[in-house]
Amino acid sequence: MSDPSVLVLSSLADGDKHGYAMMDDIERFAGVRLGPGTLYGAITRLEQRGWIIPVKSEDRRQPYSITPSGREYLNEQLTNLSRIVRAGLRRLENA
């Protein structure tokens, strides 16, 4: 599971973060280090789709927040993923 958009949304699910904080967080919880280009590609797409929004900040480090539609999308993606994981594990146990 290495879809950068889902990783970014998962990172923002527990609070606002700026780019470097997201990169660090994703590396800790998913074991995946997103490169700067990949991370900002995902941030750009997610903002265009209205799933994240920039939070007011005086710092150059721009924090982002997940929107309700972003939470809905993330929930849908993780539910699908969870179903696949459960099915896969069940089949492995039965094999």
Add this chain to the structure above:
Amino acid sequence: MKRLLKLLARLYPSSWHRRYGAEFEALLEDSTPRIQDLCDVFLGALKMQITTWNFTRITLAACLAGTLAAVALSFAIPSHYISHSLILVNPPVAPAAANDRGASTNSAIRSYLINLQPDVLNRDSLSRIIERLNLYPRERANMPLDAVVTKMQSNIYIKPAEGTNLSAFIVQFDYPDPNLAQKVNEELVSLFMSANLAHAQADHTQADPHFVFRVMDAPELPQKPTGLNRIEMGAIGLLIGLPTGLILALVIRLRQKPLTVSN
């Protein structure tokens, strides 16, 4: 490394740079750069550039990329040359056995050649040619000799001369070096002549008719490489790039539409 990454970040479209440039630079300053980040930022900039291009620009870029890739490929593929020779077959009639089956002259020659080929294109004779002329040096370094012989056999073409009034057959050899292609063809013709003589002597004892071979066109030194030239390859690349560009442009246009979340 950070300076290099910042330079690469300038490849992003100016509109993107205005919106995200400052925070992207802050991220580059905060993070510990890795060598793969150079590629990541470059590809990120390229993808972002493409998303700002219009339909025509994407199509043209794909055409150009396809053409350049095909021309580059044409430089990477080694040229190869085919040496030809023509051997006349006398008498221009098929052996009794072949005529009995109602076969044409060409099919009679073909079946006669098939009988003769094991004496000519066998492992021993071809491996002697390979070693004497130092053919396939790279393959010999990496493959067993039998595999090299098989490769050589696949580069030899023996076929009746069709579309002429002559009873003849063609010997061709395909090789990256024109001089060696000619030399090998000479060896092959010589082998065919010897094998035919030996076959005739053997047949004579059984009172069967046989063919007499005469070299009509000696193995030639090929002047031009065979296959597609760079212009033709470039044209193919252009033809592949055009539909690819159209598909790419359509995909990008569709992906740019905001996605809806199902309820």
